[in-house]
Amino acid sequence: MHIKGIYNSPKGSKEEPCQASSYKRDILNYLLNSSAYDARIAPDYEKDVATEVDVQLFVTSIDSINAISMTWRDSRLNFSHISNISVLELDQRRIDDVWVPDTYFQNEKSASVHTVTVPNKLFHIYNDGFVIYSIRLSLTLSCIMDLRFFPMDDQTCSIFMESYGYSIENVALKWNPDDPVIFGLDDNDEQTLPQFYFYKPLETKGCSTVNSFNTEFSCLEAKLFFQRNLGFYMSQVFIPSMMIVILSWISFWIHVDAVPARVSLGVICVLTMTTQSSGIRSSLPVVSYIKAIDIWMAVGLLFVFAALLEYAYINVQTRKHRKQTKVMSSN
Structure with a gap:
């Protein structure tokens, strides 16, 4: 396995490029120092401002969500003042040391995280504190259907996402403004299921829910519009x-x-x-x-x-x- 690294030595330094990995490790240790960084609280918790989390879904096939990506800014992870390195890529074993949103799917019936050959997680930290977090998973979601006109029916199914523990005052979820849901299909494939096909574009919107403790939480909704194929x-x-x-x-x-x-x-x-x-x-x-x-x-x-x-x-x-x-x- 060949590893390529780029290392910018401080001015006047004679360190070799092979020291880049240890230099990045020192930066990570500095950023994630338990005395300065607490992964148990949200980035803007002390400022009493909600942390905005951009959410993007990547779907390889309509009947299976393949990945969810979230981005946010954590000023505590800003290292532009100590290094010229643009991005740090964390191993999945170090992700537990960093704060991540506790996003979950409200209408989920079953789910599994891909773990072959290791847990499929991506975590990048940019020098300005911008964070990208992505995880591969497979979901089975519930959808309430009206079958009065079956099999000449059309159905509307929704994907609900919400922060489980952080109220809207601490975490505010919002869809990625450019591509909230990406269908990773080949050019020759169609966005169809064995029995359904899309008859109109999907819709995304933000929402909020209130639990039994009268606490408001930020949530997201994506609506998929299906029509049943009569061929069968x-x-x-x-x-x-x-x-x-x-x-x-x-x-x-x-x-x-x-x-x-x-x-x-x-x-x-x-x-x-x-x-x-x-x-x-x-x-x-x-x-x-x-x-x-x-x-x-x-x-x-x-x-x-x-x-x-x-x-x-x-x-x-x-x-x-x-x-x-x-x-x-x-x-």
Whole structure:
């Protein structure tokens, strides 16, 4: 492994460039000295001013948030007066010695931090006290959906971020003004999910919440607007159910005396529609209202069941007619 370093020696000094690493280490030790720097308090806590934290999300695929980056300014980490070095890159093991925002995702169901081969964290300190902190993670977020028009529905899902322990008086979150959310997709990829696609650009805004202790916290919200792709349901639900209904109508052309054939065809079509409807419901959450797909499957089942009832009625009427004809002919 080759390490390249740039070291600016003090004027008149004859130190070699190989001493750059130890020089940077001395700067870090100076900045993070426990007697002068306290990682347990926010940068502007003593000034009674909220520390502004810029937040940026980096998404490699729509169904997985890959990284969150935060930037802020900590005047305690300003080292421009002692060195010409522009930036210090901290090892992930030294990050615990520096204050970082306690940002969390309000609607998170599960999350994991990438730790292969080490915890994937980035921490850069610039000579003016500007700090960049980035961490790779994967999140599963909750989203309340309205399925009344399923599968011809559109959904709005939000990403909520908030400071957990610091009130709005100490930490103020705000979106990165240039690119709040970056989709790191290839040029040939589309911003789509297997079942959804974006039908309008995402929206970002700042917000605030008040907890049960009447304390106000700074938060951020990003809204994603999805519309369901009908391709799967056209090929797996709508077209097959229409074919089953048409198949049940074939019994109208079968001779009325072919009782086993017509009854078997009608019963099979009814059972097939029932099984298909059950399979669709099993893949959806239980809701108390009727969905559009329920109406479609119910109407299809009604047509198939009506075809079976039609044969039962015609069979009875045919036997009655034959009986009357036989009686009249015998007389």
